[in-house]
Amino acid sequence: MVELKHKVHSVKSKNAGPYRLTFDLFFEADTYEEVKNSGRINRETIAEAYGITKERIIGIYFVDFINAIKIAVERPVPQGHPDDTDIFGMNQHGPLLTLEI
Amino acid sequence: MSFTICGASAQLGYGISEPSLHWLTDEYEIDAFAADAGSNDPGPYYYGSGEFFASVDTIKRDFRLLLIKRDRLDVPLVVANVATGGTKKHLDKVSDLIHEIAEEEGLEFKLSKIYSDVEKSYVSNQLTEDRIRKINGVGTDLTEETVANASTIVSCMGYEPYLDALENGSEVIIGGRSIDIAPYTALAIKEGYSDANAMHFAKLLECAGSASEPKPNHENIIGSAGLIGILHDEYFEIAPASPKERCSLTAAANQTLHEKADPYTIYAPHGKVDISNAQYEELGDRLRISGGEFTPNDTYSILLEGVEQIGHRTIAPFYIADSFVAANLEHLVAETYSNVTELSEHPEETYRLVVRKMGSTPNTNASLFAIDESDLVQDMGMGVIVDVIADTESISTDICSLFKSKFKSLDFEDRIAIGGNMMIPYSQSEIVMGEAYTFSIYHLLEGVQYTELANHQTESVSGAGAKKPAEVQ
Numbered sequence: 001m002v003e004l005k006h007k008v009h010s011v012k013s014k015n016a017g018p019y020r021l022t023f024d025l026f027f028e029a030d031t032y033e034e035v036k037n038s039g040r041i042n043r044e045t046i047a048e049a050y051g052i053t054k055e056r057i058i059g060i061y062f063v064d065f066i067n068a069i070k071i072a073v074e075r076p077v078p079q080g081h082p083d084d085t086d087i088f089g090m091n092q093h094g095p096l097l098t099l100e101i
Numbered sequence: 102m103s104f105t106i107c108g109a110s111a112q113l114g115y116g117i118s119e120p121s122l123h124w125l126t127d128e129y130e131i132d133a134f135a136a137d138a139g140s141n142d143p144g145p146y147y148y149g150s151g152e153f154f155a156s157v158d159t160i161k162r163d164f165r166l167l168l169i170k171r172d173r174l175d176v177p178l179v180v181a182n183v184a185t186g187g188t189k190k191h192l193d194k195v196s197d198l199i200h201e202i203a204e205e206e207g208l209e210f211k212l213s214k215i216y217s218d219v220e221k222s223y224v225s226n227q228l229t230e231d232r233i234r235k236i237n238g239v240g241t242d243l244t245e246e247t248v249a250n251a252s253t254i255v256s257c258m259g260y261e262p263y264l265d266a267l268e269n270g271s272e273v274i275i276g277g278r279s280i281d282i283a284p285y286t287a288l289a290i291k292e293g294y295s296d297a298n299a300m301h302f303a304k305l306l307e308c309a310g311s312a313s314e315p316k317p318n319h320e321n322i323i324g325s326a327g328l329i330g331i332l333h334d335e336y337f338e339i340a341p342a343s344p345k346e347r348c349s350l351t352a353a354a355n356q357t358l359h360e361k362a363d364p365y366t367i368y369a370p371h372g373k374v375d376i377s378n379a380q381y382e383e384l385g386d387r388l389r390i391s392g393g394e395f396t397p398n399d400t401y402s403i404l405l406e407g408v409e410q411i412g413h414r415t416i417a418p419f420y421i422a423d424s425f426v427a428a429n430l431e432h433l434v435a436e437t438y439s440n441v442t443e444l445s446e447h448p449e450e451t452y453r454l455v456v457r458k459m460g461s462t463p464n465t466n467a468s469l470f471a472i473d474e475s476d477l478v479q480d481m482g483m484g485v486i487v488d489v490i491a492d493t494e495s496i497s498t499d500i501c502s503l504f505k506s507k508f509k510s511l512d513f514e515d516r517i518a519i520g521g522n523m524m525i526p527y528s529q530s531e532i533v534m535g536e537a538y539t540f541s542i543y544h545l546l547e548g549v550q551y552t553e554l555a556n557h558q559t560e561s562v563s564g565a566g567a568k569k570p571a572e573v574q
Contacts, residue, residue: 012355016362018141018406018540019240024358058239061364065381066354072362074239080145080539082411082453082490087144 005097007031015089016072018079020058023093025069032067040101041069049095052076071096104292106133106285107342108306108328109167113138113180114155117163117327121343126170129329129340134171135284136327137307139182139191141540142360145408148253149538151190160184161198165206168199168273172208179263179274179284187278188253189218195275203564213271215262216556217278219254219405223553227546233405234545243544247409251541254407259370260299262555263287271559278406280369281307285330294332300374301393302337304367305353306330312339312356313346316386336391338384347386354381370404370551372397400547403554407542412453412490414534415497417505419523420467421483425515426522427463430485433522437508445503452491452500459484467524485523490537501531 009026016022027035035041043054050056050073058072077083086092107125110117113136125131139147143154153160171178184191192214199212225248227233233243248254255278264287266274276283282303289299305312309327328348329340339348357376358364365377372395379392421427434456442449464482472479487504491497509521516522546554 012359014360015142016360017543018145019236019543020362022358022360022362024355026355058237058362063354063358063364066351068354068358068364070358070364078540078543079141080408080411080537082455082537082539084539085457088142 001100003097004035004099004101007035007101008097011093011097013090013093015075015079019075021073021075021089021092023071023096025071027067027069029067035069035101036062038101040099041071045099046071046073046096049099104132104289104294104332105129106135106288106306106330106332107131108285108309108330109134109136110163110327111137111307111309111311112140112155113163114153114160114184116159117166118343119166121327122166122170124344125327125329125342126174131174131176133177133179133288134167135179135288135306136167136309137182137281137284138180139185139187139278140281141406143185145538145540146536147186148188148255148406148408149410150536151186151188151194153191153194154185157198160195161202164195164198165202168202168208168210169206171273172210177267177272177274177288179267179276179288181263181276181279181284182281183275183277187217187276188255189216189277192216192275192277199273199275200562203562205564207564209561209563210272211270212560212562213266213269213274214558215258215266215274215276216558217256217258217276217554218556219256219554221248221251221254224248224254224405227549232547232549234547236404236543236545240543243542247541248407250409251407252410252538254405254542256546256554257404257406258283258555259403259551260286260290261371261551262557264291266557266559267291269559273562280404282367282369286369289332292332294334295395296372297374297393297395298332298335298337298391300367300369300395301376301379301390302330302332304357305339305390308356308359310342310346311359312353313341313348314352316345316347336389338387338389340387348388350381350383350388353388353390367393370398370401401549401551402545402547403549403551405542405544405546406540408538409541411537411539412492413494413497414488414490414537415494415501415531416489416534417487417501417531418527419485419487419505419525420481421485421523422463422465422467422481423518423522424463424465425517427483429513429515430458433508433511433513437504437511440507440511441500441503444507445500447491447496447499451496452489454487454489454500454504457486457488459486494533494535498531498533505530
């Protein structure tokens with residue numbers, strides 16, 4: 001098992017509106033197949049990585065034609081909330097990249 | 102018949118590349134210029150305060166380039182989400198800039214301003230009429246209280262008000278908060294292209310240069326080159342705005358995923374486009390795209406965005422270079438806070454203080470003697486930012502200042518550095534940030550006419566009597 005951070009080509013962490021975060025994981029073609037087929041990117045593993053309930057995960061998409069996986073989750077707090085330390089949501093991918101594949 | 106639009110920028114005010122702009126008007130026959138000039142991404146402060154996120158000078162520069170170009174080619178310029186926030190304050194300031202440019206450059210045109218600010222009373226009524234929904238069931242239902250506490254509410258306009266303005270002969274259109282595809286969709290629909298084609302096309306164009314990438318072995322151009330979009334009946338193409346770029350599948354696909362929760366659907370108040378069966382074909386430097394499928398909405402559904410002021414914020418950054426302070430930091434902060442609440446005349450409910458620590462190892466050599474002024478990065482080891490949000494600016498500053506004084510001199514068992522417990526980097530040790538806002542409304546309003554939410558004002562702008570127009574290459 002290897003951490004996801006060693007499998008991705010790049011990851012884009014951003015807001016999708018003020019109440020959601022979205023992570024786009026980009027892979028090389030063969031690595032994408034491996035990661036997708038491993039079944040290790042799912043609601044359970046993501047919920048555990050972020051310490052949230054599965055209901056907070058809005059969607060997981062395997063976008064085959066560009067070897068990318070998109071994950072959307074509810075933002076723990078809306079943009080601008082006193083506890084918001086990342087207005088643009090650019091650096092929220094850390095826990096996701098620790099997933100073991 | 103094809104129709105060519107130059108997507109001039111993903112964020113007007115970030116600096117359009119002037120050489121690219123001149124190149125592309127030679128290379129393509131441009132039928133219109135459009136740009137998205139804002140987003141909710143920079144956060145609620147810009148909605149609430151009316152401040153600009155991008156530099157005013159660069160916004161004016163970018164507008165000047167485009168206003169001159171569109172005048173020369175006699176084609177429309179349509180810009181949405183002006184100055185990031187897209188509220189009335191933003192629209193009015195940008196309108197002033199446009200008038201200045203017209204004066205300075207001797208330009209004349211019919212200007213349309215489309216406001217999307219919404220009155221709280223209107224939203225309240227709609228709430229009573231049960232027309233407001235959570236998006237896909239996510240989040241909390243909108244309440245009367247949240248509406249009452251909002252400082253600014255805007256609607257994310259669809260293409261319709263822009264189409265109206267184009268059909269009324271407006272040559273320059275600036276709009277407030279809108280869906281990012283609005284200006285491009287309006288231009289495409291006016292020319293008779295299908296909703297599917299128009300909206301899919303718009304999605305690629307609105308982020309402009311993000312859908313293209315530098316060709317191998319070309320150095321990066323300075324500034325945004327934008328993107329060219331060419332509409333045909335059954336498909337569209339995107340083409341680079343600079344000879345140094347190409348539109349690859351990866352860049353374009355990256356863009357359709359960008360900042361969206363769903364990679365396959367493009368939403369607008371009047372309907373949605375499913376792009377899961379879209380076809381993409383690389384043709385030289387261009388990308389040909391088709392295959393989006395449009396479904397109209399049963400009910401017109403427009404997004405409302407609102408922000409609420411949560412208080413006034415003051416922060417104070419300090420560096421910690423003493424290892425005994427560093428080892429005891431958590432308890433020192435707790436004790437300081439407890440002193441502050443005891444000493445301050447302000448009730449604890451009127452403020453909220455949080456200390457955020459960065460770095461876990463103090464750089465005990467981070468002294469004034471270690472700094473080389475030619476260093477771009479100076480390693481300070483460990484730091485904290487004291488963050489106070491309070492009901493008023495003076496409370497936030499008082500609390501922050503009191504915290505600083507108490508923390509500085511707080512004694513503790515292992516203490517040896519009795520001069521003070523931290524480095525204060527600035528002479529103004531507390532930094533007043535101003536009003537703090539949070540997003541509070543992000544809900545769909547269903548079943549109303551778009552005309553209830555878009556407020557048009559049209560005027561003739563004339564720069565007659567100004568100096569000679571600038572020469573364009």
